[in-house]
Amino acid sequence: MTHADFASRLTRSPRAFDASAGADAAALFPGLAPELRALIAASAGCSPYLKGLAEKEAGWLAPALSAPPEAALASLLAEPREAGLDTLGAALRQAKRRAALLTALCDLGGVWSLEEVTGALTGLADLAVDLSVKWLVADEIRRGKLPGAKPEDAETAAGLSVLAMGKMGAGELNYSSDIDLICLFDQERYGEDWQEARAAFIRVTRKMAGILSDVTSEGYVFRTDLRLRPDASVTPVCLSMAAAYNYYEAEGRTWERAAYIKARPCGGDLEAGARFLKSLRPFVWRRHLDYAAIQDAHDMRLRIREHRGLNGPLVVENHNIKLGLGGIREIEFFTQTRQLIAGGRDPDLRDNTTVGGLTALAAKGWVPEAVKDELISLYRAHRELEHRLQMVGDAQTQTLPPTAEGVARIAAFMDQDEAAFREGLLARLIRTDELTEGFFAPGEAESEALPELPDHARAIIAGWEAYPCLRSERARQIFRRLRGQLTGQLMRAAHPDEALVALDGFLAGLPAGVQLFSLFEANPTLIELIVDIAGTAPELARYLSRNAAVLDAVLGGSFFEPWPGTRGLSADLTRRLNGQSDYERRLDEARRWMKEWHFRIGVHHLRGLIDSFEAGKQYADLAEAVLTGLWPVVLAEFAGKHGAAPGRGAVLLGMGSLGAGRLNAGSDLDLILIYDASGVESSEGRRPLPTRQYYARLTQAMVTALSARTAEGRLYEVDVRLRPSGRQGPVATSVTSWRDYQQNEAWTWEHLALTRARVLAGDPGLAGEVEAIRRAVILEKGQGAEVRGDVGKMRARLQEAKSANSPWETKNGPGRLMDIELMAGMLALISGNPARPVERQLAGAKNLLAPEEQELLATSFRFLWSLHCAARLLSDKPLEPEALGEGGQAFLLRQTGESDAATLLARLQSVTALVATLMARQFSADAARGESGSAAE
Incomplete structure (x- = not known):
């Protein structure tokens, strides 16, 4: 150019x-x-x-x-x-x-432009640091002070990396800026000799600081500050990356996280520096929405002002354009704090410049576009004034002169009359304060206000401060500001006493409160949501107390967008898993991700945005996305130990409700693994395994990945008993064995299970073959005269083993969900219908059911599923409306369209009686003979 x-x-x-x-x-x-x-x-x-x-x-x-x-x-x-x-x-x-x-x-x-000016100054600083470090390391190598290092290692400073922090890291150096550096070395490069290497690197760091900051007759290069390193008062000027990482992991504070937003390698071993910064990402960028950072930043601002004596009245003379009211630091803190809040979930927000950070925040809706434009304009004006202040005498100052004459000089430097300069500066400072102060300073006016409450409610609220979540003084401070709003929402709830008791359970289960209460304070709409959940679904509120981080998803921007479907979910999970560095972190990330989406489905269902049927589909989509996302991760981890999968690989076959594509909030997963070794007898890897053992252990690895409890909980309970021969059979089955078993040995109930089976993950070619076998078996095995009799016997055994223990039972017992699913599966088997959902199986049985029977079963199934799915969202215990409270009962009534619990129970009893009568007629000897006669005709 x-x-x-x-x-x-x-x-x-x-x-x-x-x-x-x-x-x-x-x-x-x-x-x-x-x-x-x-x-x-x-x-x-x-x-x-x-x-x-x-x-x-x-x-x-x-x-x-x-x-x-x-x-x-x-x-x-x-x-x-x-x-x-x-x-x-x-x-x-x-x-x-x-x-x-x-x-x-x-x-x-x-x-x-401002960026070109600060970029030129930063480029010089980068050059000075890099040349100094490399020349000094070369001298240490020449003198034999770096163990094992060769002359050519000086090109990478033999593993010494210098990180530019603050404005230098962001390419934003001001005119007379000092430079903030952190010097680290790669300890692993030196093995047992690392302490000798550290001594050499400490010498290099000190000499580098001298070259840059010592004042001679020729001037100086840059004043150099090394105090941003970990625990600077007790650590040497250069320390190992391992020691720095351990410090940040154990003791790192919010201001240090903010400092690393701008950090970048600027000299020495740039690749090692980049690796270190990558390792710190989980420290800097928290996975949850980190609203506690707001209070940290606010406290830091107040401490700086107090320490510098900057809390006086706003006047031009002696005003600090950086740290004073409405200054540069306000805009930087505003930007960095919002980046810390959301940057862990959205890498697009991690720009290390102030203008770039504001632009990214506005693009994602975290800052209004007009506010972004105004803050950028104010920031540029402040920075230009800062440069003029420093150009007068090359002083590292951001303070305006103490005299009118000095202010007049600065006004002339800005090409303004003194009066216009004063007026414009004060207006900009006040406007900056207006735009940023409300974000930082929490309102105290409503902090202690409580609405009128009955005595029993006040007694419950008084007990909250004894809970673990309110153990710290900071948590209590934030919560006192929230208490009035929280209790006000409770009193406006449809059933205040129930909501209060459920909220009490929610707070009692919280292990800590600062982060969540900060989240509530910054987003008052979440309080309404929590009260709504507490008043309707206490079980969901208790779940939230153990998994409060899922509330982040509500604020993530997509919580109320259209459902993405299995493909969109799978892509999102894959992206999240690819962002993790090892297997265990991927398992944890999958659990966090699944909980967020699971919670979203529950909230949408609870608030009437979706009905029970859409909720059932979404729960199934989510489970399928988890399987398709985790399967390649588990496969890669297993292959790393035992070699690639022998032959064509394997598929995961979902059975039952999972295969049919309809789950509820508490469903487990029924899975079968089917593989095709194609004659290969063992894997080839560091620890090869015989083929059967390979796939058996791969199955166990997948089950463990889904069901093992990690720090983030578990994904799903998994059942593999629907495989051939049940508990006695191998946990993984070859496709030929599975086909032969289905053709020659399987019982009718096993053929019945195939009517809801669906391949969810694995090799596409093998998936097609498994589906073809499934369809062929259904078509062939449903034609025998004994099918109806076998299913009738199976129904009798099920009803004996799983009878209806309550008049509110929706799943087990005559005329209920399992009965209808059994009938639909039998009809699909007899008619050779490959459809899996109950409604499509019933619709495909036109020659086996009278139209009115088909309609009765379909409408009954829809009613029972609506009630069952809604009840499972509210509680994992058997349905008892009285135990759910008025809020829970109201939700059940909305889902089923009934006016009160008595009417709902009467409808449930009527529906199940009608279906039970129809089922008994279908499985009677007369029905069997009628079918036989129809076939003869």
Whole structure:
């Protein structure tokens, strides 16, 4: 890309505060264009520092300004690369003087944007750090002080990595900025000699800081601050990456997490630095929505202001444009805190620049677009003023002058009249405060207000502060601010006493409260949701107390969007799993992900956004997505130990409700693994296994991945007893054995199970073969005269083993769900119908059922499933409406369209009686003979 020359790009200029000083500087450049001499005069007339630089570098500046500034910058950055260790300091100091002069003129003349100015300064800092580290490490290697290191290792600083923090890390260095660095080395590279290596790297770090920050007759390069390293008061200036990682994992604080938003490797071993930063991602970017970071940032702001004495009235003189009210730090904290809140769930928010971070937040709806635009404009104005303050005397200051004369100089530097400058600055500071303060400072006005409450309610609420979630003072502070709003919502609930008792159970089960209460404080709509859940589904509220992180999903932006279906779910889970570094973390991530979506289904069902049938489908979609997402993960982990799967591989066959595509909130999964070894007798890997043992253990690995309880709980209970020969058979079955068994040995009930079987994961070719076998078996085995009799006997045994123990029973017993599912499966078997859902199986049995019988079974099934699925959401215990309370009963009535519990029970008894009568007639000897006669005709 070619750039126009300097003069043609001028868009603005300061006003010379000291005209005679400016004229003296301009006189040094008689050959320059008038507009360039005017810029130099105006700049030098406001800044003694720039006047001195112009005088010292006059011979360099004149030709530099005759060319594009990008070329001049590239040239001055190239020169230090040719220096040796003895001359590096002088070369870098010269580069710094020239870069300071060039960037100041580009800034003051409007030739470069703010990002180009700060980027140029950051580029020089990167160069200075990298060259210093590599030259000094090379010297340590030459002197034999780095064990095992060779001369060529100096190119990567022999494993020493320098991290740029703060503004340098973000490429946002201000004009007279110091640079914040953390120096780490790769301990594993040195084995038992790591302590000797550490001593050498400590020397390198100290010498590097001297090269950069020592002031000589030539000036200095950058003031260098090494105090952002872990536990700086007791640790050396360079420490191992392992020690740093252990510190952050055990003791890292919110301000350190915020600091690492901007961190990047800037010198030495860049790859090692990048690996370290990647390892810190779980520390910096929490997987949950981290609203507790708001309070941390607010507390930090107040401490800084108190420490610096910045809490006085807002006036221009002595105001700190960085740390004072409405300053730069407010905008940076505003941005970084919101990034910390949501960046763990959304990597797109992890931009390390302030402007980029605000833009990303606005794009994802975390900041209104208008607020983003205004804050960026304010930020740019603040940063330009910061640069002018520092250009006056090359001082690391963000404080405006204490006198009117000093303020007038800055106004001239900004090309403004003093009065307009003062008015504009105060307006910007006040507006910045207005936009950011409400986000940080929680309102105290409603902190203690409680509505009128009965005595028993006040007694329950008084006991809350004894719960573990309110153990810390910080949790109590936040909760006191929430208590009035929370109890107010409770009193407005349809059944306040029930909601209060359920909420009490929710709070009692919370292990900690700061994070969740901060979430509530920042998102009051969640309080309404919690009260709604507590008043309707106490079991779900208790589940929430153990898995409060699922509330993040409500705020994630997609909670109320259309259901993504199995394909969308699978893609989302795969993306989440790919973001984890090892097998155990992937299992934990799958559990977190599944809980979020499971919770979403429950909330949508509870609030009437979906009915029981849609909920059943969504629960089944979710289970299928878990299986398709985890299967390749488990397979890869297992193959890493025992080699690739022998032959064509395997498929997972879902049975029962899973295969039929309709689950409830508490369903387990019925699975069979079928494989095709294609004659291969064993795997080939580090620990090869015979084929049968390979697939048996692979099955166990998959079951464990689904059902083992990790720190994040379990995914599903899994049942593999529907495999051939049940508990006695192998847990994995070859496709030929499975086909032969179905053709020659299986009982009618096993053929019946095939009517709901469906391949959910595994090799596509084998999946097609298994489905073809399933259809062939159904078509062939349903034709025998004994099918109806076998199913009738099976029904009798089931009713004896699983009778209806309550008038509210929906699943087991005559005329209930299992009875209808048994009939539908039998009809599908007899008619050779490959459909799996009950409704489609019934609809395909037109020649076996009278139309009115088909309609009775279909409508009865829909009613029973609606009641059953709703009841399972409310509780995992047998349905007893009285135990559910009024809120739970109201939910059941909404799902079934009945007016009260008595009417609902009467309908349930009527439906089950009618279905039981129909079933008895179908399985009677007369029905069997009638069917035989129909066949003879």
